Amino acid sequence: MIQLGKFERYLIEEFFDDYRAGAMTHRTFTRRVAFITGSMATASAAMLLVGCTPDEVPSGTDPMPSPERPSSAAGSGPAASGAVPGAKSPVSVPEGEPGLTTSEVQFPSNGTDIRAYLARPGASAKGPAVLVCHENRGLTPHIQDVARRFAKAGYSALALDLLSREAGTAKMDPDAVPGALTKAGAQRHVSDFAAAFEYLQSQDYVDPERIAMNGYCFGGGITWQAATALPGLKATAAFYGPAPDLDKVRAIKAAVFGVYAELDQRITGAMPALRDALTASNVRHQLTVYPGVDHAFHNDTGERYKEAQATAAWNDTLAWFGRFV
Numbered sequence: 001m002i003q004l005g006k007f008e009r010y011l012i013e014e015f016f017d018d019y020r021a022g023a024m025t026h027r028t029f030t031r032r033v034a035f036i037t038g039s040m041a042t043a044s045a046a047m048l049l050v051g052c053t054p055d056e057v058p059s060g061t062d063p064m065p066s067p068e069r070p071s072s073a074a075g076s077g078p079a080a081s082g083a084v085p086g087a088k089s090p091v092s093v094p095e096g097e098p099g100l101t102t103s104e105v106q107f108p109s110n111g112t113d114i115r116a117y118l119a120r121p122g123a124s125a126k127g128p129a130v131l132v133c134h135e136n137r138g139l140t141p142h143i144q145d146v147a148r149r150f151a152k153a154g155y156s157a158l159a160l161d162l163l164s165r166e167a168g169t170a171k172m173d174p175d176a177v178p179g180a181l182t183k184a185g186a187q188r189h190v191s192d193f194a195a196a197f198e199y200l201q202s203q204d205y206v207d208p209e210r211i212a213m214n215g216y217c218f219g220g221g222i223t224w225q226a227a228t229a230l231p232g233l234k235a236t237a238a239f240y241g242p243a244p245d246l247d248k249v250r251a252i253k254a255a256v257f258g259v260y261a262e263l264d265q266r267i268t269g270a271m272p273a274l275r276d277a278l279t280a281s282n283v284r285h286q287l288t289v290y291p292g293v294d295h296a297f298h299n300d301t302g303e304r305y306k307e308a309q310a311t312a313a314w315n316d317t318l319a320w321f322g323r324f325v
Contacts (some may be wrong), residue, residue: 006186007182010221011036012050013050016051026056034064035065039064067172084145084301089310092145092149105158105199109192115161117147118147119151126207127205127207128207129157129203130156130211131200137169143216146159146216155325158199160192163181197230210325213236215241217241217295230254236256238258238259246274252281254324255284255320256278257286263293297310
């Protein structure tokens with residue numbers, strides 16, 4: 001029987017949901033699972049495990065997919081000036097927005113330079129900051145947009161490329177990105193965010209006592225993990241990410257906000273147990289289920305985007321950070 005790690009299973013189930021909904025082709029689904037599991041034989045077993053029929057899985061003797069050149073839309077550096085490709089949100093902030101400063105920065109983490117996208121207000125006074133964790137797609141123009149949205153709201157926002165050690169999101173086959181993220185392991189990602197936290201604390205435009213964290217999907221899960229490991233965080237906002245191990249909840253010091261989608265029972269179904277653990281540990285928290293929407297409803301470049309609820313979740317996040325950061 002194949003054994004899948006927490007994030008491996010989370011991603012494979014997510015891609016299976018996308019495939020069943022018609023939002024992902026069978027070829028893309030198969031390629032992503034193969035990159036996550038490391039071989040076609042284990043990909044076949046994993047696909048059966050999440051509910052594929054035997055005629056939907058590849059032969060165990062099929063070769064591993066070859067890497068492909070990433071599309072020009074991917075990238076970890078600052079995007080070209082103008083609107084974000086595919087963006088639909090009324091709160092989207094284009095590159096080159098007056099009053100904001102954006103750049104690509106680097107900082108050391110365990111002997112490696114980690115690249116990140118920084119967006120901040122033009123004002124020089126010290127202010128709050130937020131760490132941003134991307135989805136399983138890596139650091140994309142959409143996540144850079146999210147960083148600029150925070151900057152427009154008065155935060156210095158640092159969005160990491162968690163694939164910096166693998167040469168960066170922009171240089172990878174998009175289907176290989178989720179597998180590379182799961183192979184690296186959650187602990188490496190949390191460690192990189194710990195280094196990013198220290199980097200922000202050292203900047204003269206950041207109040208070192210006012211740093212938060214935000215993440216989406218896979219990044220929401222990493223945000224929950226970071227909340228248990230980084231006691232200096234003032235607040236976090238995790239959008240539909242897998243919960244941390246419940247026995248670690250008592251270590252959380254931040255005020256935590258969880259965004260859930262009513263139709264996303266794969267994640268939302270586990271929310272009550274997390275809520276009970278947070279309550280028992282006296283962790284300040286708010287877990288909100290947004291009605292009529294599914295997983296990834298905040299990403300305005302995706303097919304599941306719903307403007308009303310996405311805007312509400314964004315405003316609720318800003319309100320939460322406004323209270324606790």
